[in-house]
Amino acid sequence: MTAIISASELADASAGPRPPVLLDVRYVPGAPPGRPEYEAGHLPGAVFVDLDAELAGPPGAGGRHPLPDVAEFGAAMRRAGVSSGTPVVVYDAGLGWAAARAWWLLRWTGHPDVRVLDGGLAAWDGPLTTEVPAPAAGDFRPVPGGLPLLDADTAAALARDGLLLDARAAERYRGDVEPLDRVGGHIPGAVSAPTSENVGADGRFLPAGALxxxxxxxxxxxxxxxxxxxxYCGSGVSAAHQLLAMEIAGLPAPALYAGSWSEWTSDPGRPVATGPEPS
Structure with missing residues (x-):
C-alpha cells in the first residue's frame, strides 16, 4: 500500500467491494472553514472534516494548530464513519497540506490504511455532489504513538545534532516576511525545505525517485x-506533507514538531535565526 492514491484508483476502489471512507478536508490558512465549498460540491460519499475544530486543539502556547485531544479526535473520526478495518482516503483542494494533516493524525493514532488523493480535488474528473451523507458511526479508537513526535527541546537538539527541515516557504524561513506568526526567521540550525517543492505544476507529488x-x-x-x-512548519500542517512525501520516497518516517514555528516563537526566550542557510 502506498500513502497516496490516484483519482482513477479511487474511482475503482469506490466502486469495489470495500470502498474507502472519504474525508474532505478543504482548508485555507487564515480563511473561514471550507464547509461552504464542500456543500457546493464534493466527492460522492465524502464527509467534511474541519481542520481547525477536529484536527487541531485550541490555539495558544502550543501553537496555532496544536494536536487535538485524542478522545475528541477519535469521536470526530467515528462520526465521519472511520473504522479501523476500513480504508480511508483524504483530500483537499490545494497541494495536499490539510489532507496530509489528517493522514498523519490517523497514522499517528494507529489507523493502518489511510491515503491522500494525489492532486486533490482538482485531480478528480468524476461526478461531484451536494448531497451530505449521514454515515454509520465508525469504530476507530485512536492510540497515539504510531509516528515520532518532537517538542521544542527535542526539535532544538535535532537542529543542532541531527537534521531539522523547515517546510515553510523560503522567504518565511529567511524572515523576509511573516504573515502569521509573532516573528520571522527559523530555528537555528534548521534547513530550508519548502513543502511546495514536493509537487509538480499539476499539484501531484513528484515520482518517488525524484523525491x-x-x-x-x-x-x-x-x-x-x-x-x-x-x-516543522508554521503550525504543524504543511510539515505533515513533508512526512507524506518522505513516505512516498520510501524513507522511514521522520519526527514531526507539531507545535512548529507558532509554538517556538510563543516563548520570546527561544533563539531565532534569520537570513539564508550558511554556505
Whole structure:
C-alpha cells in the first residue's frame, strides 16, 4: 500500500467491494472553514472534516494548530464513519497540506490504511455532489504513538545534532516576511525545505525517485533517516506533507514538531535565526 492514491484508483476502489471512507478536508490558512465549498460540491460519499475544530486543539502556547485531544479526535473520526478495518482516503483542494494533516493524525493514532488523493480535488474528473451523507458511526479508537513526535527541546537538539527541515516557504524561513506568526526567521540550525517543492505544476507529488533525490540533497542520509530527521512548519500542517512525501520516497518516517514555528516563537526566550542557510 502506498500513502497516496490516484483519482482513477479511487474511482475503482469506490466502486469495489470495500470502498474507502472519504474525508474532505478543504482548508485555507487564515480563511473561514471550507464547509461552504464542500456543500457546493464534493466527492460522492465524502464527509467534511474541519481542520481547525477536529484536527487541531485550541490555539495558544502550543501553537496555532496544536494536536487535538485524542478522545475528541477519535469521536470526530467515528462520526465521519472511520473504522479501523476500513480504508480511508483524504483530500483537499490545494497541494495536499490539510489532507496530509489528517493522514498523519490517523497514522499517528494507529489507523493502518489511510491515503491522500494525489492532486486533490482538482485531480478528480468524476461526478461531484451536494448531497451530505449521514454515515454509520465508525469504530476507530485512536492510540497515539504510531509516528515520532518532537517538542521544542527535542526539535532544538535535532537542529543542532541531527537534521531539522523547515517546510515553510523560503522567504518565511529567511524572515523576509511573516504573515502569521509573532516573528520571522527559523530555528537555528534548521534547513530550508519548502513543502511546495514536493509537487509538480499539476499539484501531484513528484515520482518517488525524484523525491528521494530531493531529500538526499537536503541532507537526509542512511544515518539520519527516521527519528534522526525532524520536520516543522508554521503550525504543524504543511510539515505533515513533508512526512507524506518522505513516505512516498520510501524513507522511514521522520519526527514531526507539531507545535512548529507558532509554538517556538510563543516563548520570546527561544533563539531565532534569520537570513539564508550558511554556505
Amino acid at each position: 528521494a533525490e530531493r531529500f538526499r540533497s537536503l541532507g537526509v542520509t542512511a544515518g539520519n533517516t527516521g527519528p534522526g530527521t525532524g520536520v
